[in-house]
Amino acid sequence: MKNSPVKIPSCSECDNKNIFGCLPLHEIEKLSVNKDNNFFKKGQVIFYEGNHPHGMYCIYNGKVKISKLGDEGKEQIVRFAGEGELLGYRSALSNESYKATATAMEDCYICHIPKEKFSEVLNNNSNFSLEIIRLLSDDLKKSEQNLLNISQKPVRERIAETLLVLKNRFGFEKDGKTLTIVLTRREIGDIAGTTTETTIRTLSEFVKEGSIKLSGKKILILNLNKLLLAANVHD
């Protein structure tokens, strides 16, 4: 983590759309006052599970994974975050230690807003509270669905669904079929709740079946319908 070599605008001039949008300009500007702009190299940890927060992070660009560590040192990825999204605000609000670790999956520029400013803005803007409630509700909904999936769906379905989630979350490159997000096989397994080997074998199945194509770490979705079928999702 070091200071940013690129010019990062103040919050009020930032082009990223996020929940700050519900705030009047002078309130947004408050958030910028003691903001720090940081650069994180791919793979670098933004905060560790167990550490104590001093504020909240807002991603200017790049992608971040949020994961928890199990007893045997195996990771479980619980969520992702991308441009404009907030990180660590839960722990900052409740004054608890971080319950998960955030790691940059690409080179990232991430701003840090001290929790005092954040709390101040939160207390004075009920719209903003509602937005936070909405974010949390959404995360909770996803987490509980995730629990059901990992608890009951077979690995094959979970890995197929993982690919679909990655597509919906981060989209395709210009070619309309290559996932923009780049993950190791292990990380894909860490999302789906399985091992690297099983992930590899299952991806190979999808390749054989013509659903996807692998090109190094890049994943191309060739047949979305087949993948939907494999994921066994109905909506």
Next chain:
Amino acid sequence: MKNSPVKIPSCSECDNKNIFGCLPLHEIEKLSVNKDNNFFKKGQVIFYEGNHPHGMYCIYNGKVKISKLGDEGKEQIVRFAGEGELLGYRSALSNESYKATATAMEDCYICHIPKEKFSEVLNNNSNFSLEIIRLLSDDLKKSEQNLLNISQKPVRERIAETLLVLKNRFGFEKDGKTLTIVLTRREIGDIAGTTTETTIRTLSEFVKEGSIKLSGKKILILNLNKLLLAANVHD
């Protein structure tokens, strides 16, 4: 569900402690205005996954399970709620359908507050918003931990932890060792994310080891330390 044969007080006179406590009395009273008091018999469903909410429930007494249904009809219990706790407020706030089903685990008296009143109070009381944020944060934290457990811990540890969670959540009877909550073996499995048979076999193990005693559906915790050890929890 029928009208209550017992006298249920208005919200401002209710002895249950919950997040309404942060509101001034006249705001609490607002919640009561169009409140309905309902009785649910053990096993009755309070709301179904997929239905649309018209408000929020507040448990006057009794215990409720919140669960989701998997593809093969298998249930996953995601949460419990007891006296004073709120149900269904997430869906009410986001105007989405319920994402889980709530079922009475005992005979329950549960009040229903129309969502308009709830929203009104929420908009006018930033403290109240903060409390809701706190509730959601806490649920999310637990859900993500649960995900990690189900994804990575062996069944034996999960079932031991389930018993511990039930103890912490609902406590013991006067004897100081019998869990107050009564569940079927299947339901215990539905929490831990396993089958009825595996649950039974694992509970038998704990009995053999002297950690617990089974007496019909009642579960007595005889040796908490042994159970903690089996659950492999460190905090």
Next chain:
DNA sequence: CGCTTAATTGAACATACTCAAAATTTGTGG
């Protein structure tokens, strides 16, 4: 009581994991 639901036990089986080894890719310093 009789009937339905829940609990229990056993045995066969399947899914997914583990461990090990080889092949390939990636990153880095010279």
Next chain:
DNA sequence: CCACAAATTTTGAGTATGTTCAATTAAGCG
């Protein structure tokens, strides 16, 4: 830009954990 080291991917074989299915016993309830 190449070469080497490190990390990642891939494949195989054996195995364990937990599931499934079927049958039996016990419990709850009207």
